Amino acid sequence: MNFNLAVVAGDGIGPEVMAQNILVLNEVGKKFGHTFKYTEVKGGGCAIDEFGEPLPQHTIDVCKASDSVLLGAVGGWQWDTLPGNMRPERALLGLRGALGLFANLRPATLHDALKDACPLKPELVKDGVDIMVVRELTGGMYFGEKGRKQTDMGEAAFDVEQYSVKEVDRIARVAFDIAMKRSKHVTNVDKQNVLESSRLWRSVVLEVAKDYPEVTLDHLYVDNASMQLIMRPTTFDVIVTGNIFGDILSDEASQMTGSIGMLPSASLGEGSLGMYEPVHGSAPDIAGKDIANPIATILSGAMMLKYSFGLLDEAKVIEDAVTKVLNDGYRTGDIMSEGMKQVGCKEMGKLVIERL
Numbered sequence: 028m029n030f031n032l033a034v035v036a037g038d039g040i041g042p043e044v045m046a047q048n049i050l051v052l053n054e055v056g057k058k059f060g061h062t063f064k065y066t067e068v069k070g071g072g073c074a075i076d077e078f079g080e081p082l083p084q085h086t087i088d089v090c091k092a093s094d095s096v097l098l099g100a101v102g103g104w105q106w107d108t109l110p111g112n113m114r115p116e117r118a119l120l121g122l123r124g125a126l127g128l129f130a131n132l133r134p135a136t137l138h139d140a141l142k143d144a145c146p147l148k149p150e151l152v153k154d155g156v157d158i159m160v161v162r163e164l165t166g167g168m169y170f171g172e173k174g175r176k177q178t179d180m181g182e183a184a185f186d187v188e189q190y191s192v193k194e195v196d197r198i199a200r201v202a203f204d205i206a207m208k209r210s211k212h213v214t215n216v217d218k219q220n221v222l223e224s225s226r227l228w229r230s231v232v233l234e235v236a237k238d239y240p241e242v243t244l245d246h247l248y249v250d251n252a253s254m255q256l257i258m259r260p261t262t263f264d265v266i267v268t269g270n271i272f273g274d275i276l277s278d279e280a281s282q283m284t285g286s287i288g289m290l291p292s293a294s295l296g297e298g299s300l301g302m303y304e305p306v307h308g309s310a311p312d313i314a315g316k317d318i319a320n321p322i323a324t325i326l327s328g329a330m331m332l333k334y335s336f337g338l339l340d341e342a343k344v345i346e347d348a349v350t351k352v353l354n355d356g357y358r359t360g361d362i363m364s365e366g367m368k369q370v371g372c373k374e375m376g377k378l379v380i381e382r383l
């Protein structure tokens with residue numbers, strides 16, 4: 028098969044980790060008879076520098092016309108003082124919105140070989156961690172009305188947290204469908220003891236659950252969830268939650284994997300077009316030094332093969348190659364531990380390719 032991919036490598040370590048992802052995909056393509064054609068477009072800080080805006084219309088158009096989008100990372104200190112709608116992050120949020128990517132899947136899996144890199148006590152993770160965070164991605168306060176106003180306490184600012192029945196229904200279905208293919212357990216995370224939006228959220232999740240009688244559903248308030256995640260990480264399967272809670276909990280879950288440099292993500296909408304990116308950011312402090320961990324980006328490529336193109340064997344080959352590299356003792360700096368062999372970004376990519 029032939030696939031047209033839009034590539035938004037972005038800023039900082041984005042281009043380095045993306046380069047390894049592309050090499051891996053090309054090799055998989057060779058082995059299985061697929062060709063990937065890449066169209067590079069600018070988004071984030073590099074687009075601000077070149078075009079004066081973080082997300083040029085051209086980038087949106089190319090992404091929309093592609094079979095899927097690969098994204099590296101956006102952001103950097105150079106652009107930190109720009110006003111909100113001109114910041115590099117606008118590229119990410121704008122693409123999520125423009126492409127209708129409402130479902131964000133963030134699988135936090137702890138490889139056996141990385142148990143030492145996980146900051147939790149060994150007895151807490153000895154049964155293995157395998158959590159799928161399903162985060163709503165185009166609603167909530169990220170996309171709600173925002174603004175400033177005068178109050179009797181002086182100037183104030185607001186970001187409205189709003190969810191409609193339809194928005195909750197579709198993300199809940201994504202979570203339940205995924206749970207059906209895993210351990211059939213969904214944990215809904217909200218704050219319904221305080222927030223009206225969470226009360227609606229929970230009532231819709233309960234409604235959707237009726238269509239999935241085989242799935243066990245439980246609920247946690249977000250504050251409690253953040254605590255339970257580090258107390259009993261092995262007991263979670265699928266977590267479904269809103270945009271802001273999912274942002275926070277997925278960073279927490281990323282630490283279960285040993286490093287945020289291990290966590291891939293998929294952003295999906297109604298069709299097969301998805302956007303695939305590592306959960307980590309642009310890490311400007313280590314950019315250009317060939318020391319970044321490309322595994323999260325490489326695993327995002329595998330998620331694309333699985334979720335957008337249904338190429339399960341091809342995806343598995345990448346996942347297995349990553350596991351082998353780790354079992355063989357190779358580590359980038361972020362997951363380095365005693366007795367292991369430390370390698371750079373390019374070398375890590377090469378080691379994965381050798382094991383495909």
Ligand code: IPM
Pocket residue numbers: 116119120274306
């Ligand atoms: C993420 C990031 C983004 C978000 C930022 C960079 C806008 O933290 O993908 O989790 O908050 O969604």
Ligand code: MG
Pocket residue numbers: 274275278
């Ligand atoms: Mg985040």
